[in-house]
Amino acid sequence: MTASHSVDTKQPLLQIRDLRKFFPITAGVFNKTVGHVRAVDDVSFDVFEGETLGLVGESGCGKTTTSRCILRAVDPTSGQILFRRKNDEIVDLAKLTREELQPLRAEIQMIFQDPFGSLNPRMTLFDNVGEPLLVNGMTNRAERTDRVAELLKLVGLRPEFMHRFPHAFSGGQRQRIGIARALSTNPRLVVADEPVSALDVSVQAQVLNLLLELQKRLGLTFLFVAHDLSVVRHISDRVAVMYVGQLVELAPTKTLFSRPRHPYTSALMRAVPVPDPRIPVGEVTLKGEVPSPANPPSGCYFHPRCRFATERCKVEAPALREPSPGHFVRCHFADELDLTTAF
Amino acid sequence: MTAPLLSVRDLHVTFGLDEGSVRAVDGVSFDVLPGQVVGIVGESGCGKSVTMRSILQLVDEPGRIKQGEILYRMSGPNGQGETVVDLTKLAKRGPQMRAIRGAEIALIPQEPMAAFSPVHTVGDQIIEAIQLHHRQWRPDGSGLSRAEAREIVVELFRDVGISMPDQRVDAYSWQLSGGLRQRAMIAMALSCKPRLLIADEPTTAIDVTTQAQVLALLRELQRKYGTAIIFITHDLGVIAQMANSVVVMYLGRVAEQGPVDAIFHAPKHPYTRALLRSIPSIVGETQVALPTIAGTLPHPFNRPSGCPYHPRCDERKGPECAARVPSLQPVDQGQSVSCFLHHDSSDTQ
Incomplete structure (x- = not known):
């Protein structure tokens, strides 16, 4: 785990604390607010200087909204986005006005998904x-x-x-x-939102290589948002998994892929088709649909689709905890479940 | 050996543009056996979608099938006596082609959002297809009432795993989630009991977990109905899971074809090998440079001479690669390659 050690000794460049972004749902002639889409619902994580943090999840899980909050393309509902500037001054991006943000824009940049648009x-x-x-x-x-x-x-x-x-x-x-x-x-922080998902495989490899090389040469820090787990695994030092607006697991890449602790992470990894016809097709472990962030389930948001759900999961929402150093998970039974994968 | 259901022979499709003509498909040949899943892989612009659209005679102007045959073994009336028709010879809007489209050969398009009309319910759109191709359900030609067709749709929706099928039939496509819409699309494609299903990147727009469910569904339906499937994708993982045999295309030509195990474990064409190396694996070493394919895909007006892959090839054999076009030659059990490394350079086209 040399990668995680070298990261541990570094200072966090970005610290996200209890970030929330709710979009109002309006109805009627007076546009009365009748509810909220909880796009980002209590997300906290750090991005260390010089690392690549991968952010994965299915569409609608809030990964893009999280990255857009960091750039203040959308204004967060609550929470802190602490960014350490070049002179070690720590600023809360969530609180700044447009004018105050202006000088910071150069330090945080974005790579977009669609190279045509x-x-x-x-x-x-x-x-x-x-x-x-x-x-x-x-x-x-x-x-x-x-x-x-x-x-x-x-x-x-x-x-x-x-x-x-x-x-x-x-x-x-x-x-x-x-x-x-x-x-x-x-820039010191580059937010890349699905930078290779619109590209063909051979071109994708070239762009991934370029990003890795640039990071090494320029000491960049990446927040890499993507849905393709093999790409995220390839490029990231640590990976964060989101589900219905919440962070469900965060760990160093190798740990996450070899010993996930959240049932959702494990199911997500099993769903990735392996490019080898000799590996038998696994059983589909994740059935049903992602719940709507406007009306999330009670208790643990994942319980209706979870194989291991108990009565407790239906009523009590688990908090994000750290069962082993650097490994964060939001599950009541993270210590008991054995979700070791073939990877 | 069973006779192929579909046999594409030396197909050439060109697009006549003002700047010149583009050879989108340049001599493609492959067979689809009954009940088999054929995976077609290739990068954008390799001609995989144009090949599929040619099969259904849906190539838009200024595209034109210039040469070649697409032989389809049609089931005769009442399922007896089969006739082989050359689809390229049929009139695009003629009655024969219209009887084949949807009923014999169905398409699952890439974008389920754009494929359904937003102003009709999904049920209505499928009922229309069933009533149009009623012979697929009533071989005596007696026709189906709307209520009967609706029953079939509800049953199909149940088959493809749509919950509350009798309510979802009356939903509009925009009321359904991506996964449900794709399932409805599959139900529509299966609604007239086709013998061949063309799935054009059916899972590209959906999430991995939904993709796993849709792939499992297609495998199950394929077993149940014995439908042959042509599965177009650029995702090699999906190909490995779904296909019996694979066709690898590059710049409008077949680079290599063969059984799925041979393509993944004994690829013969340098392009296939390079393609397999360039995907980040979910088990391999991380944060290392991935092997890439040198150069870029040439512009369609600027096709290289000889083997279309030779300027980017890292195993180039010699001057003949730039001078002559290698033909597709058998190298192993069911596997053929168009590369001079694997056959005598006298076999040219």
């Missing part, structure tokens, strides 16, 4: 990649040209491409452009 088709690569630089005060065009050329080289594109438009590039190349733009302001 996230680049402005009417702007050349120079303008697409260079705009964050301009916004952050690099008004000298020659200086910006040099920086864009350097960034394009960094992500494996030729600087001569600078004056072309995004339509001239393939999906994988566009994703590289998106990465170059995210890195233009020398």
